[in-house]
Amino acid sequence: MKARDKTLVLVGFTMALVFLAISAQAAVAADLLPDLQMAAITDIKLDQTTFSDRKLLRFTAVIANEGAGPLELHGSRPDTNTSEMSVTQRIYDDSGGFRDVPTNATMYYAGDGHHHWHTKNLETAELDQMDSFAQVAKYAKQGFCFADGGKFRPSLPGAPTSPVYTTCGTDPNQLTTTMGLSVGQGDWYTWDVAFQWIDITGVPSGRYRLFLTADAAGWFQDADQTNNGTWADVLLGPKGVSVLDYGPSAIPDPGYYFPGRAVPPPDSTASGNQPQSAASGNPARPISATRHHRKHKAKKHRRHHRKHKARRHHHRKHRR
Numbered sequence: 001m002k003a004r005d006k007t008l009v010l011v012g013f014t015m016a017l018v019f020l021a022i023s024a025q026a027a028v029a030a031d032l033l034p035d036l037q038m039a040a041i042t043d044i045k046l047d048q049t050t051f052s053d054r055k056l057l058r059f060t061a062v063i064a065n066e067g068a069g070p071l072e073l074h075g076s077r078p079d080t081n082t083s084e085m086s087v088t089q090r091i092y093d094d095s096g097g098f099r100d101v102p103t104n105a106t107m108y109y110a111g112d113g114h115h116h117w118h119t120k121n122l123e124t125a126e127l128d129q130m131d132s133f134a135q136v137a138k139y140a141k142q143g144f145c146f147a148d149g150g151k152f153r154p155s156l157p158g159a160p161t162s163p164v165y166t167t168c169g170t171d172p173n174q175l176t177t178t179m180g181l182s183v184g185q186g187d188w189y190t191w192d193v194a195f196q197w198i199d200i201t202g203v204p205s206g207r208y209r210l211f212l213t214a215d216a217a218g219w220f221q222d223a224d225q226t227n228n229g230t231w232a233d234v235l236l237g238p239k240g241v242s243v244l245d246y247g248p249s250a251i252p253d254p255g256y257y258f259p260g261r262a263v264p265p266p267d268s269t270a271s272g273n274q275p276q277s278a279a280s281g282n283p284a285r286p287i288s289a290t291r292h293h294r295k296h297k298a299k300k301h302r303r304h305h306r307k308h309k310a311r312r313h314h315h316r317k318h319r320r
């Protein structure tokens with residue numbers, strides 16, 4: 001081979017190596033996506049005292065992040081005359097970088113007794129008639145100041161040892177705010193906070209499915225969008241409610257979540273648990289919840305049932 005040819009071969013070989021190196025680097029930087037899931041619904045109870053003429057179905061809801069990265073949302077608006085902030089999701093990657101992607105979510109400020117910014121409809125809840133799947137009632141709550149409320153699955157890789165996201169922004173004049181839910185953290189809404197109910201006044205006695213879904217509209221990038229819902233089948237009577245069955249739900253580390261527990265763990269910052277406000281307007285019906293509903297009505301139902309029976313047994317055992 002002539003010297004010139006050798007040089008060409010060498011140049012070609014070097015270029016191929018550089019190309020491979022760049023490709024390898026690009027392939028290495030993988031997204032660390034959140035994986036929102038709902039914990040098993042607890043504290044399901046009938047409330048006839050908050051309003052003397054209304055019947056409320058109360059429950060405790062926990063949104064857990066069991067993904068590889070946080071759910072981090074950045075809200076912004078051009079000026080204070082614009083009431084809602086538009087929202088981008090910051091997605092971190094495993095090489096230490098991040099990118100911001102636009103979403104259809106919105107944030108708003110509610111000043112009626114609880115002053116901070118909220119992400120609209122981060123979680124949705126509805127009550128469906130058991131046989132027809134027809135929705136009979138839905139969540140009063142629409143605003144979510146979500147944050148690291150307490151450890152849910154701290155054994156996950158990347159889970160922080162202490163809360164990272166602890167505030168939603170409290171100034172009505174601010175133009176930007178950040179909310180987030182870290183890996184392994186839970187965002188708690190206990191049964192006794194404001195608007196943490198479904199108004200079931202006039203709903204006849206019978207069997208119903210209570211459905212909770214995180215990001216039902218699919219606004220955010222999530223490692224698995226099909227596991228965002230959970231449910232409980234309930235029997236509504238004139239004087240009370242009893243739980244017949246539970247659907248699949250986020251799995252906590254042992255000792256970090258107890259069905260029936262009304263208060264979050266001691267390390268909680270409690271920012272997700274304070275009374276919050278509902279906005280005017282109606283939330284969209286959670287489409288993915290309906291999908292879950294039908295899916296779990298099918299043969300998988302029995303398997304989930306066994307699994308959850310075992311889990312409930314575990315929790316009972318652990319409480320002792």
Ligand SMILES: [Ca+2]
Pocket residue numbers: 034035036037222223224225226227228
């Ligand atoms: Ca998910």
